[in-house]
Amino acid sequence: MSERLHTWPALVYKDLAPMIDYVNRVVQVAGKYTLDEPFEVGWGNIVLEVTPRGLSTPTFRQGGVTFVVHYRLLDGDVVIESDSGSRTLPLSKGSVAAFFASFCAAAAELGVHRPHSSLICEIPDAPPTFRDDQVERTWDGxxxxxxxxxxxxxxxxxxxxxxxxxxxxxxxxxxxxxxxxxxxxxxxxxxxxxxxxxxxxxxxxxxxxxxxxxxxxxxxxxxxxxxxxxxxxxxxxxxxxxxxxxxxxxxxxxxxxxxxxxxxxxxxxxxxxxxxxxxxxxxxxxxxxxxxxxVGPRVDGWYMSRTPPELVEH
Known part of the structure; x- marks a missing residue:
């Protein structure tokens, strides 16, 4: 951990705002698939995992297709990966509407249905749907x-x-x-x-x-x-x-x-x-x-692997 203590960067909202706004919209496209899953208390079923290269949906098993959608922030693209193949969509430039159309087309090629909703949620002043968001955007790596x-x-x-x-x-x-x-x-x-x-x-x-x-x-x-x-x-x-x-x-x-x-x-x-x-x-x-x-003890896995349960402090 000591090697990471010097990696905490400064965050200036005005510099990040265009990309925050862009990413927030596009992750909602695949995020909609989580609404098809069984509801977990507090919407625990919908969260996107922080991966080594971006944000990923859980693995979905729907309609005979197993798939996952990975927003690779470090690569500027989106990968739809399924048991029948994969498709990669660039995020280099274009509108959210264009991305949504490309996403649905690529998903269909893999046997994945399009998201059941195209509404943009929880973003003030956003257009009502992905199809309505025609603003041209540029990816900032x-x-x-x-x-x-x-x-x-x-x-x-x-x-x-x-x-x-x-x-x-x-x-x-x-x-x-x-x-x-x-x-x-x-x-x-x-x-x-x-x-x-x-x-x-x-x-x-x-x-x-x-x-x-x-x-x-x-x-x-x-x-x-x-x-x-x-x-x-x-x-x-x-x-x-x-x-x-x-x-x-x-x-x-x-x-x-x-x-x-x-x-x-x-x-x-x-x-x-x-x-x-x-x-x-x-x-x-x-x-x-x-x-x-x-709340139990906060210990590392190696400690627990060597320690009999009766000796662990609670």
């Missing part, structure tokens, strides 16, 4: 690599935070609608979603959860960094320590936030993400009655 690097580093920290949790926890991945990296811990405690929230949000809030993640920010709040919140939001979050210098509770947003610039300044950003997540879960225990015994 440097920005794409910077985005991947940030996602990869944040995912590494969030996976380490999640490892000892003994309850239900969907895999760490990118929620393709809001385009944030999410790590969520759940417990079977039914809650009442906001009545006027969109259906996807209401379905996400059927039970209590603690969410820690990473976001690039947006036009209204152009600051990348870690975020966290507890659902339902408890009282007593003001004035708490959140494990890392620079992390703070922002009641207007309903979020605990750790700016990326503050994270980069810590001696070990990877461990800082773990400490941030631990502090958020501790707040859930102390203010919302979450059980402390749902």
């Amino acid at each position: 440097d920005a794409a690599r910077l985005m991947w690097t940030a996602l990869d580093l944040a995912a590494d920290g969030l996976e380490a935070w999640q490892a000892p949790f003994l309850g239900h926890r969907p895999r760490v991945g990118v929620m393709w609608g809001g385009f944030d990296l999410s790590a969520t811990r759940w417990r079977a405690q039914p809650t009442t979603p906001p009545p006027h929230a969109p259906p996807f949000q209401q379905n996400a809030q059927l039970d209590a959860y603690v969410s820690v993640g990473f976001s690039f920010g947006d036009a209204k709040a152009p600051n990348a960094g870690m975020y966290a919140y507890i659902w339902p939001q408890p009282d007593g979050l003001e004035g708490r320590s959140w494990g890392v210098e620079g992390a703070a509770w922002h009641p207007d947003a309903g979020l605990v936030q750790l700016p990326w610039d503050k994270l980069r300044e810590t001696p070990d950003p990877h461990q800082a993400i773990v400490a941030f997540g631990d502090a958020v879960y501790e707040a859930a225990v102390e203010t919302a009655g979450w059980p402390s015994d749902l």
Whole structure:
């Protein structure tokens, strides 16, 4: 890990915004296939994995075809891989509408149906569908690599935070609608979603959860960094320590936030993400009655392979 401590780059939203907007739209194309899968609590079924070269869907088995879609951010292309072959689509230039048409044609050649929906979701001021997005876009390889690097580093920290949790926890991945990296811990405690929230949000809030993640920010709040919140939001979050210098509770947003610039300044950003997540879960225990015994020991796999279960501390 020490070799990676110097690889945490600066993130300037205005420089990344065109590519964030572009990638957010195109990943939704293959992301729609996840909606065909059995629903997992909190939409755990929809996340895209951060891979060595980009973002990937889960493996799908639909209509006699097994396939996966890999958005290779470091290569500027999209690979549809199936049991009958593969197709590669460039992202070098063109509109989202043109990409959608090319994607559907390539998928059909592999026996994969087109996505059941062409709606663009959760992006303010976006056209209603992929077919309506005619804006010409150009791929920025440097920005794409910077985005991947940030996602990869944040995912590494969030996976380490999640490892000892003994309850239900969907895999760490990118929620393709809001385009944030999410790590969520759940417990079977039914809650009442906001009545006027969109259906996807209401379905996400059927039970209590603690969410820690990473976001690039947006036009209204152009600051990348870690975020966290507890659902339902408890009282007593003001004035708490959140494990890392620079992390703070922002009641207007309903979020605990750790700016990326503050994270980069810590001696070990990877461990800082773990400490941030631990502090958020501790707040859930102390203010919302979450059980402390749902978190086991945080040890590496080699330790566990050598240690009899009765000697492991809980």
